[in-house]
Amino acid sequence: MQQGKSNIRHLSLSELEQYFERLGQQKFRAKQVYEWLWQKHAHSFEAMTNLSKELRQKLQDEFTLPALTVDATQYSADGTIKSRFHTHDAHLVEGVLIPTDERKTACVSSQIGCSLSCKFCATGYMDRKRNLDYDEIYDEVVLINQQSERVYEKKLTNIVFMGMGEPLLNYKNVLKSIERITSPDGLGMSPRRITVSTAGVARMIRQLGEDKVKFKLALSLHAANDQKRNEIMPINETNHIKALIEALNFFYQQTGNEITFEYILFKDFNDSRQDADELVKIYRQVPADLVNIIEYNPIEAAVFSKPDEFTTQQFMQHLEKNKVNARLRRSRGKDIDAACGQLANKESV
Numbered sequence: 245m246q247q248g249k250s251n252i253r254h255l256s257l258s259e260l261e262q263y264f265e266r267l268g269q270q271k272f273r274a275k276q277v278y279e280w281l282w283q284k285h286a287h288s289f290e291a292m293t294n295l296s297k298e299l300r301q302k303l304q305d306e307f308t309l310p311a312l313t314v315d316a317t318q319y320s321a322d323g324t325i326k327s328r329f330h331t332h333d334a335h336l337v338e339g340v341l342i343p344t345d346e347r348k349t350a351c352v353s354s355q356i357g358c359s360l361s362c363k364f365c366a367t368g369y370m371d372r373k374r375n376l377d378y379d380e381i382y383d384e385v386v387l388i389n390q391q392s393e394r395v396y397e398k399k400l401t402n403i404v405f406m407g408m409g410e411p412l413l414n415y416k417n418v419l420k421s422i423e424r425i426t427s428p429d430g431l432g433m434s435p436r437r438i439t440v441s442t443a444g445v446a447r448m449i450r451q452l453g454e455d456k457v458k459f460k461l462a463l464s465l466h467a468a469n470d471q472k473r474n475e476i477m478p479i480n481e482t483n484h485i486k487a488l489i490e491a492l493n494f495f496y497q498q499t500g501n502e503i504t505f506e507y508i509l510f511k512d513f514n515d516s517r518q519d520a521d522e523l524v525k526i527y528r529q530v531p532a533d534l535v536n537i538i539e540y541n542p543i544e545a546a547v548f549s550k551p552d553e554f555t556t557q558q559f560m561q562h563l564e565k566n567k568v569n570a571r572l573r574r575s576r577g578k579d580i581d582a583a584c585g586q587l588a589n590k591e592s593v
């Protein structure tokens with residue numbers, strides 16, 4: 245980004261209005277520019293053709309308009325599409341389009357890399373470089389939506405913040421991006437179609453409750469007792485399961501929004517009858533709608549593998565017997581490293 249200039253997308257509509265007033269321009273110019281920025285997805289001032297040449301030049305002189313661009317795209321045999329995006333400061337970040345008959349879901353990243361070092365996750369083995377700005381997260385959604393329209397002739401129906409990074413450690417940008425995604429002068433999507441997934445930052449889960457957010461929340465649980473969870477998710481050492489249960493209850497009291505647990509099954513680690521029992525216990529303490537049991541996708545850096553089909557089915561049946569609303573999620577996009585926990589900016593094929 246050029247020095248001294250500010251990112252025009254970091255100005256609110258009223259700040260833009262004030263700017264144009266100071267220039268002696270009419271107020272509606274701000275609306276026009278805002279539309280170019282958030283609805284027509286202009287990536288240059290030159291593209292804003294309903295402004296005079298002089299005005300476009302003025303904006304060009306005073307502001308920057310950095311945007312994500314698609315650096316590489318990979319297509320999985322199952323229809324999943326992984327994109328690697330390029331930021332204005334030469335970082336790479338990934339997003340995934342997961343199509344089913346009923347849904348077109350974008351899985352977006354909130355940080356470049358991640359600081360939480362979950363042992364089973366490829367992103368966890370990368371350093372956290374920086375947070376994504378809200379306009380960059382917005383761009384991910386816009387670019388994946390364009391892909392969905394091009395390849396599947398359908399708009400995105402859902403967004404999950406389950407890509408690279410811990411969304412609640414980039415709280416302001418994630419919330420602001422959702423405000424832009426859901427606003428009528430942004431993408432106009434329903435917040436009920438958005439799920440933010442956290443590795444479990446209790447304080448920030450409470451903050452979501454206090455802020456009375458409208459989107460859904462998923463907790464990546466992956467182990468149902470503190471000892472095991474500490475082993476695979478270091479964040480648990482300071483955010484233990486009891487604190488998470490309390491925070492989730494507070495979130496639910498404040499918002500009434502859907503809560504989901506995510507639980508990846510790891511062979512001989514968290515797939516026994518006792519593990520299932522402990523998961524049932526946690527489920528009963530939280531008004532959660534659903535437990536997603538996720539098929540693990542091995543990554544090179546980690547020692548975990550997935551259990552055999554029989555063990556997986558036993559685990560599922562035990563949950564069912566105990567009236568847990570659980571669903572088995574088969575992996576998508578495995579062949580292109582686009583599945584859960586596999587995002588690591590690997591070279592494309």
Ligand code: SF4
Pocket residue numbers: 358359360361362365366367368369407408409410443585
């Ligand atoms: S699972 Fe999520 S929070 Fe954990 S290291 Fe991976 S990206 Fe970070």
